Amino acid sequence: MRILVQKFGGTSLATGKARKQAVHHVKRALEEQYSVVVVVSAMGRKGDPYATDTLLELVQSHGSLLQSRETDLLLSCGELISAVAFCSMLKEEGIQSTVLTGPQAGIITNGDYGNAQIVSIQTSRMMKHLDEGKVVVVTGFQGKSVTDEITTLGRGGSDTSATAIGAALHAEFVDIFTDVEGILTADPKIVKDTSRLSAVSYMEICNMAYQGAKVIHPRAVEVAMQANIPVRVRSTFSEDEGTLVASPEHLQKKSIFVRDRYVTGIASVSHVTQLQIMSDEGQYDLQLKVFKAMAQNNISVDFINVNPSGVVYTVFDHQVYDALRVIDELGYHAIYTSNCAKISVIGGGMNGVPGIMASIVEALTEADIQILQSADSNTTIWVLVAGEHMEKAMQALHSKFNLHALSETAASREQ
Numbered sequence: 578m579r580i581l582v583q584k585f586g587g588t589s590l591a592t593g594k595a596r597k598q599a600v601h602h603v604k605r606a607l608e609e610q611y612s613v614v615v616v617v618s619a620m621g622r623k624g625d626p627y628a629t630d631t632l633l634e635l636v637q638s639h640g641s642l643l644q645s646r647e648t649d650l651l652l653s654c655g656e657l658i659s660a661v662a663f664c665s666m667l668k669e670e671g672i673q674s675t676v677l678t679g680p681q682a683g684i685i686t687n688g689d690y691g692n693a694q695i696v697s698i699q700t701s702r703m704m705k706h707l708d709e710g711k712v713v714v715v716t717g718f719q720g721k722s723v724t725d726e727i728t729t730l731g732r733g734g735s736d737t738s739a740t741a742i743g744a745a746l747h748a749e750f751v752d753i754f755t756d757v758e759g760i761l762t763a764d765p766k767i768v769k770d771t772s773r774l775s776a777v778s779y780m781e782i783c784n785m786a787y788q789g790a791k792v793i794h795p796r797a798v799e800v801a802m803q804a805n806i807p808v809r810v811r812s813t814f815s816e817d818e819g820t821l822v823a824s825p826e827h828l829q830k831k832s833i834f835v836r837d838r839y840v841t842g843i844a845s846v847s848h849v850t851q852l853q854i855m856s857d858e859g860q861y862d863l864q865l866k867v868f869k870a871m872a873q874n875n876i877s878v879d880f881i882n883v884n885p886s887g888v889v890y891t892v893f894d895h896q897v898y899d900a901l902r903v904i905d906e907l908g909y910h911a912i913y914t915s916n917c918a919k920i921s922v923i924g925g926g927m928n929g930v931p932g933i934m935a936s937i938v939e940a941l942t943e944a945d946i947q948i949l950q951s952a953d954s955n956t957t958i959w960v961l962v963a964g965e966h967m968e969k970a971m972q973a974l975h976s977k978f979n980l981h982a983l984s985e986t987a988a989s990r991e992q
Contacts, residue, residue: 733794
């Protein structure tokens with residue numbers, strides 16, 4: 578059995594016209610002799626009646642006394658509405674289909690309400706329906722704990738549901754349908770001359786997703802990478818196959834041509850604050866005390882530089898006053914710079930290549946942008962800049978590495 582998992586996000590289900598396009602993709606897959614599992618998100622985005630954020634606002638507008646268990650029960654409703662509506666449209670087209678909630682599809686999680694982790698997937702019920710020739714429509718974003726409680730998977734949970742189901746069913750592909758035609762070299766709202774990438778490695782897109790690119794959730798990519806299940810990021814409103822995400826070995830085995838490139842894309846995270854804490858001479862426990870205190874107060878830290886003279890790191894702007902309070906309670910003084918932006922230059926081909934950092938510094942210097950902090954790994958170089966310079970910095974770096982010339986279409990794939 579050739580199994581294809583198709584995931585449709587909120588924008589792909591927000592209108593009747595969009596849902597018809599989604600049904601069209603299911604029909605195409607069936608014509609290609611795939612057995613299809615469809616994973617759906619809640620319809621639309623914040624403000625739309627059944628969107629997850631809208632449901633959450635409904636509760637928050639009446640206070641915040643609702644327990645996590647009951648909140649997850651509420652948030653699971655949006656996907657169920659989507660699934661039933663989509664199943665109805667499939668039946669109108671003469672397509673046999675059935676709806677399974679996350680728990681009915683066998684998705685077992687831990688008991689961490691609001692951000693549950695998938696522990697296992699029992700596939701027997703899905704396989705039974707697939708054997709009967711039905712399209713199985715599964716509610717994304719949800720599962721059940723070992724104590725039979727409804728749980729939700731947190732942000733990007735439907736992406737994670739899709740790749741986890743794809744892994745459990747040994748699917749040929751997992752298609753993530755969204756409102757863009759694949760993965761771009763930067764956010765098109767910031768950089769005008771972006772290119773569409775025909776293929777990227779798991780590691781590259783995972784880094785892009787963690788560093789601010791919102792086209793697919795990094796948890797979903799990690800699940801696919803562990804199971805070595807190829808993922809295609811596609812547009813609901815196009816026939817194009819979008820961007821293929823797979824291992825380098827898979828791309829090579831399928832003779833898929835990927836242009837030689839050091840840098841794949843530029844991503845950004847805004848609204849962060851840089852904190853600098855200097856230690857006194859001979860004071861070697863400052864780092865331990867600071868980061869332990871941040872963790873105990875549930876303050877997320879990032880972009881960390883540790884040296885004998887102290888620590889430099891970032892927190893989100895909305896957490897800065899909590900962080901400063903904690904630092905003050907420890908008896909330390911912090912110098913802070915608010916409204917910064919973390920820019921990430923990402924590429925699987927940059928490891929060991931001299932001159933990448935020099936090009937970054939040159940591009941930002943030419944744009945008269947000061948680098949407040951930097952760090953690197955084998956696939957990513959990060960720089961911190963003032964938030965007001967974020968767009969200019971991304972445009973300068975995108976141009977410096979000629980990413981506008983990486984325009985790749987399905988025609989550049991050599992089968």
